[in-house]
Amino acid sequence: MKLGATPRHVGLIMDGNGRWAKKRLLPRTVGHGAGMDALVKLTAHAKEAGVEYFTLYALSTENLKNRPQSEIDGLFNLLRKYFTGNIGKLREGGTAVKIIGDISVLPQDIREMLQSAQSGSPEGAKFTLTFAINYGGRPEIVRAAQLAAASGEVTADSLAKNLYTAGLPDPDLIIRTGGEIRLSNFLLWQSAYAELYFTPVLFPDFSVKEFDKALKEYSERNRRYGGIK
Numbered sequence: 318m319k320l321g322a323t324p325r326h327v328g329l330i331m332d333g334n335g336r337w338a339k340k341r342l343l344p345r346t347v348g349h350g351a352g353m354d355a356l357v358k359l360t361a362h363a364k365e366a367g368v369e370y371f372t373l374y375a376l377s378t379e380n381l382k383n384r385p386q387s388e389i390d391g392l393f394n395l396l397r398k399y400f401t402g403n404i405g406k407l408r409e410g411g412t413a414v415k416i417i418g419d420i421s422v423l424p425q426d427i428r429e430m431l432q433s434a435q436s437g438s439p440e441g442a443k444f445t446l447t448f449a450i451n452y453g454g455r456p457e458i459v460r461a462a463q464l465a466a467a468s469g470e471v472t473a474d475s476l477a478k479n480l481y482t483a484g485l486p487d488p489d490l491i492i493r494t495g496g497e498i499r500l501s502n503f504l505l506w507q508s509a510y511a512e513l514y515f516t517p518v519l520f521p522d523f524s525v526k527e528f529d530k531a532l533k534e535y536s537e538r539n540r541r542y543g544g545i546k
């Protein structure tokens with residue numbers, strides 16, 4: 318089956334902010350800030366291009382454990398800046414916001430900000446923007462398996478219903494910037510049939526034009542889901 322179409326759900330691993338900053342002799346947090354500017358532009362473009370679900374890997378469980386506190390604090394400040402500065406515009410534009418991951422360990426003001434961003438989402442939105450924050454695919458699957466077992470039914474369907482992503486379709490396309498060729502614990506269950514696109518471009522340089530290259534490549538791929546042609 319040749320799709321020739323826009324992916325309904327795109328996942329994005331935004332890697333390379335640190336290297337982008339290092340090349341310019343700037344602190345890593347400046348790189349994350351430049352990444353945030355890139356993501357604001359990409360989000361508007363994805364919506365215009367007809368993508369319905371856009372899922373961003375903003376902070377992994379491993380990032381939270383293994384990065385210096387100063388960098389984590391910088392990322393928390395960017396989250397504060399992003400959500401205070403953009404939530405109004407997102408709502409006006411009819412965008413729903415969803416958070417996946419274990420946010421229970423985040424500072425209280427961030428938890429409240431994320432919860433209010435989600436709960437204020439419009440009904441029947443045509444565009445859903447999901448942020449993976451303190452997210453890891455393995456802990457997500459373990460949690461879902463425990464919940465499914467407690468409900469007495471462990472099947473692929475019951476497990477999927479207990480993932481953080483319940484209600485979202487599986488991603489059609491996963492993009493990773495920054496040159497590494499791996500998923501790093503992102504949407505492990507959900508990516509079973511996703512097309513993968515890797516680019517060496519560092520995330521702050523990943524422009525709308527670069528995003529369109531990924532969409533074009535997706536449209537030219539064959540998706541067979543285990544069948545023939």
Ligand code: FPP
Binds near residue numbers: 337399
């Ligand atoms: C990976 O780059 C990126 C992150 C750990 C954070 C991503 C965050 C943003 C794009 C900005 C803030 C996000 C929101 C939602 C407001 P890296 O630091 O691992 O880069 P490196 O591999 O070059 O060191």
